[in-house]
Amino acid sequence: SKAKLFDEKIDIKTTFKDVAGLEGAKEEVQEIVDFLKNPDKYTSLGGKIPKGALLVGPPGTGKTLLARAVAGEAKVPFFSLSGSDFVEMFVGVGASRVRDLFKQAKDKSPAIIFIDEIDAIGRARGKSNFSGSNDERENTLNQLLTEMDGFGTNTNVIVLAATNRADVLDKALMRAGRFDRQIYVDLPDVRERQEIFEVHLRPIKKDEGLDTDFLAKQTPGFSGADIANVCNEAALIAARGGKKSVGRQDFLDAVDRIVGGLEKKNKIMT
Numbered sequence: 001s002k003a004k005l006f007d008e009k010i011d012i013k014t015t016f017k018d019v020a021g022l023e024g025a026k027e028e029v030q031e032i033v034d035f036l037k038n039p040d041k042y043t044s045l046g047g048k049i050p051k052g053a054l055l056v057g058p059p060g061t062g063k064t065l066l067a068r069a070v071a072g073e074a075k076v077p078f079f080s081l082s083g084s085d086f087v088e089m090f091v092g093v094g095a096s097r098v099r100d101l102f103k104q105a106k107d108k109s110p111a112i113i114f115i116d117e118i119d120a121i122g123r124a125r126g127k128s129n130f131s132g133s134n135d136e137r138e139n140t141l142n143q144l145l146t147e148m149d150g151f152g153t154n155t156n157v158i159v160l161a162a163t164n165r166a167d168v169l170d171k172a173l174m175r176a177g178r179f180d181r182q183i184y185v186d187l188p189d190v191r192e193r194q195e196i197f198e199v200h201l202r203p204i205k206k207d208e209g210l211d212t213d214f215l216a217k218q219t220p221g222f223s224g225a226d227i228a229n230v231c232n233e234a235a236l237i238a239a240r241g242g243k244k245s246v247g248r249q250d251f252l253d254a255v256d257r258i259v260g261g262l263e264k265k266n267k268i269m270t
C-alpha cells in the first residue's frame with residue numbers, strides 16, 4: 001500500500017537540543033533551516049538554494065537525528081526513505097517510489113526528504129555488491145538524479161542523504177545541483193560523549209551527583225547510539241535489581257554488556 005512506501009512526519013518534537021555535540025554539523029545544517037524558513041531572502045540576489053546535502057559518518061553518530069532536527073527546527077514535514085529498503089524490490093518499483101516521494105514532498109513544500117543508507121542505491125555504477133538486481137538499482141538511482149535535476153530553484157524541497165561510505169558513491173550524485181555539500185558527522189570525543197549522556201539521562205531517574213564526566217571517560221569509541229543504549233540498559237539493570245534510581249555501577253555494568261555485544265558483532269564481521 002502507498003502508506004508503507006515511505007514515512008511522512010511533521011516531527012516538530014525533534015530539535016537541535018536533542019542533538020548533542022556535532023557543533024560543526026549543526027552550524028552547517030542551520031543554513032538549511034534558514035533556507036527552508038526564508039527562501040525569498042536567499043534568492044533575492046539571484047543565488048540558488050542548494051537542493052541536497054550528504055551527511056557522512058560512521059553508524060549511530062546521529063545523521064538521522066540531525067536530519068529530523070532540521071525538519072523540526074524549520075517546522076516542515078519530514079519524508080524519509082531508506083536505501084536498504086530497495087534491496088528486495090520488484091522491477092520498476094524503486095523508480096516509481098522515488099517519483100512518488102518527490103511528488104508528495106513538492107505538494108507539501110517546504111519540506112525535507114531524507115534518504116538513509118543512500119549507498120545502497122547510489123553505489124558507483126558497475127561496482128555494485130548490491131544483492132538485488134543491478135538494473136533495478138540503477139533505475140532507482142537514475143530516477144533520483146532526474147528528480148533532483150527536475151525541481152526548480154523555487155521548489156523549496158531539500159534532500160538530505162546519509163552514508164557511511166561516501167567513497168563508494170557514484171560521482172554523478174555529488175555534481176553541482178545535487179548532493180554538492182558534504183557534512184561530516186563524526187564519532188564523539190570525550191566532551192561530546194558527556195553531552196550525549198546528559199541528553200539521554202534526561203528521562204532517567206538517576207542517583208544524585210552521578211558523574212557524567214566519568215561515564216564519558218569510560219566509553220571511548222562509543223557512538224551516540226551506543227550511549228543511548230548504555231543509558232537504557234543501565235535503567236533496566238537498576239530496575240531489575242529493585243533500585244529506586246540508577247547509579248554508577250549500573251552504568252558500568254551496562255557499558256560492559258554493550259562492549260561485549262560490540263566485540264561479538266566485530267567477530268562475526270571479520
Ligand code: ATP
Nearest residue numbers: 018019020059060061062063064065196224225228
Ligand atoms: P546509521 O548510520 O546507523 O543510520 P545514524 O548516524 O543515522 O546511524 P541515528 O539513527 O541518528 O544515527 O542515531 C541513533 C540514535 O542514537 C538516535 O536516535 C539517538 O538516540 C542516539 N544518538 C546518536 N547520536 C546522537 C547525538 N549526537 N546526540 C544525541 N543522541 C544521539
